[in-house]
Every structure is written in C-alpha cells, then in structure tokens.
Amino acid sequence: MNSNDHKQTVLAEILALAPVVPVVIIDDVAHAVPMARALVAGGIRSIEVTLRTPAALDAIRAIASEVEGAVVGVGTVLDGTQLEAARAAGARFAVSPGVSPKLLDAADASALPLLPGVATAGEAMTLLERGYRHLKLFPAAPAGGAKLLAAWASPLPQIRFCPTGGISLASAPDFLALPNVACVGGSWLTPKDKLQAGDWAGIEQLAREAAALRAPR
Template sequence: MPNQPSPLLERLVNVPVIPVLEYHSVDDALHVSEALVAGGLPLLEITLRTPVALEAIQAVAKALPQAVVGAGTVLTVEQLHAVRDAGAQFAVSPGLTQKLADGAQGAGITLLPGVATASEAMAALESGFTFLKFFPAEAAGGVPMLKSLYGPLAQLKFCPTGGIDIVKAQHYLALPNVVCVGGSWVVPKDAVAAKDWGRIRKLAEEAARLCKG
C-alpha cells in the first residue's frame, strides 16, 4: 500500500498543539471551542468519551467553519463513519487494528492512528500511515523514545499525546519527527466549570506561541 502524506499535516503548519477535549454539554463545547480557535488553536480533537460527543462534533463543525474539527477515541470503523457523518474532518485512535486501518482507506476522513512501539509504528507504515499519534506519550517512553525511533523510522512524523503539559510540550516539539502535540492542559476542568472562557483563550494563545522543531 503506498504511503501518502497525511492531509492533516498541511493543516498543522503553524499549529503546535491539538487540544484533546472531553465535552459534557454542547453549550460548553461551543464556548470552549470558540475560545480555543480565537486563541490560535483551530484543530480540535473532540473525544468520544461522553454521550454528547457526536452532537458536540456536529454543533462545533457547523458553528465554527474556521475550525478543523476532529474526533478522538475512535475505536471502530462504525465510529469512523459516524464521526465523518457528524462533520469531523479527521479521526484519532489510541491504537490501530488491521480492521480499522482497512476501513480508513477510502472512508472520506483522515485517520491519525496511535502507536506506542517500533513494531506498531512499522505495522502502521505498512498500512500506509506516515503521520502517527504517539500514545500514551509519557508512559511509553516520552522524548527519549521518539528520539530512538527517529533513526530507523525517520520517514514517520508524530503527534505525541498523553501526560503532556506546556513545559513538556516544548521538549517534544524540538524533535525533528514531532509535528505537534496533543494535550488537555489548555482546557482546565475548573475553567470550564467556572465558564471562564477568557482563561481558556489565554491558555490557547500561550500554547499557539510554542515553537516547533
């Protein structure tokens, strides 16, 4: 299977962070997403971890056409189709099965599959994926692991996610094989509870200023 560049890479040229989002109401989804986009983070990963996730994806995609809405925690081909139909432009999975890899071909949505080892990265490459999520980043070896993967697998690009904050993000972004990082630190739970959208926008602005490799 030929390895084609991920269309998602083109959207990440000046975007160092993809917020990983868990929404419990559509109203929160709209306000938080608006604050993130206004702060300079237009790519949003809305995870399928809550009952309102699909509705939130649909609402944000419709209300914020300038955003690039994605879906996270996609585990099956059925979910891949569901998030595409809801308006997601990309999907993120914590790992990669052969069934999901096959189902992503021609599905009309870009898949960012997760890997944690060299063998998993090689399997993803065989399935045609060259842009991968490194997950769970900190638990799977962090920056040293990605440095080690660069030598034998320099053709791969990564979005490390899992346990990353703004300080750690800078170390990941300095690596030649890291395009961006995924993180939830830009949307603190207490800020959402207090409906402090201004604080979230400031955190997004801070994250958007991070320099990449």
C-alpha cells in the same frame, strides 16, 4: 496519488496548524461552540473532541457548523462505526488510541484521515507499510516520552508524530524540539473546571500560551 497518500497530505496540513492539538472531553454540548471559539481566538484551530461522553458527536456537529476557523476532529475512535458517525457529524480528521485490523480496514474505506496511535517501533513499522506517515505516540509520557521519539528519529525518518498523553505546557517543548514531531496533543488547554465554569477567557489564554510554542517545520 492514492487515497491514503491524499489523506496523509491533508493530515499533515492539519497537524501543521498549531504546535498543540487540544484533546477535549465535552460533557455539555452547550460548552462546545464557546470553547472552540476561545481556542481559535487564542490561535489553536485544530481541535480533537474525544468520543468519551454522550455529547461528543453533537459537540463535533456544533463546532463544525458554527465555529469559523476551527478544524474539528474526533478522538478515541475504536471502530468503523464511530469513524463514519464522526465523519457524518462534520469531523475533518480522526484519532485512535491504538489500531486494530478492522479499524484500519474501515479507515482505508473512509474519506476521513486517521491519526492512529502507536506505542512501539513494531506498530509504527506496520502502519508505515500501510502508508501511514503521521502517527500518534500514545500514551507518550509512560511509553518513553521525548527520549523514545528521539531514538526513533534515525531508524524511522519517514514518520512524524503527534505525541499525546501526559504532556503539559512545561514538557511540550522537549517534544516539539525533535525533528520527527509535528505537534503534540494535550488536555491542559480545556480543563474540566474552566469548561464547567464557562471560563472562555481562561481557555483562550491557555490557547495563546500553547500557540506560542513553535514546532519545527
């Protein structure tokens, strides 16, 4: 088993933890630990913290060291420097909105499993050639949604997807019913108003609703 085979196996295990991976934007690092504890209490263990704010790396570090049961990952990774910084902070997986040759080279050299974003069949085929069997469809809803993934299931049976972008609690089941969908990514579990208000009980309830969505295994 080569390095990427092993990383793909690890990624598959992470994506199988729950039907939804929350996509989180953290403005205040003080929110990171109670938010993650609320998600885990609600049945959501894998958490993607996006590199969209200055607090992101510190939030990853705090969750990784303080929240039992959480598997924290990093999102919005654009280059190898960010990939390495996230790995050093304790991230267990990485997610990118798309791919570039330099990012893929950095991912090959990193111990961190990467879930790269694609929006076309050609991009998916290119990544399949490089050993990627788990991909993120992004932005899922604008790119074609569940109908697009259903169309890809037959010609690209080796690939399983985590569609992200424009998905809600109401639309998630349409994706999760597909045989080539491992889970979905969604920002609705950690809305900005609940984070700012410290409404951890509310976030736990949103997590419970998401965890009740069962993806095919």
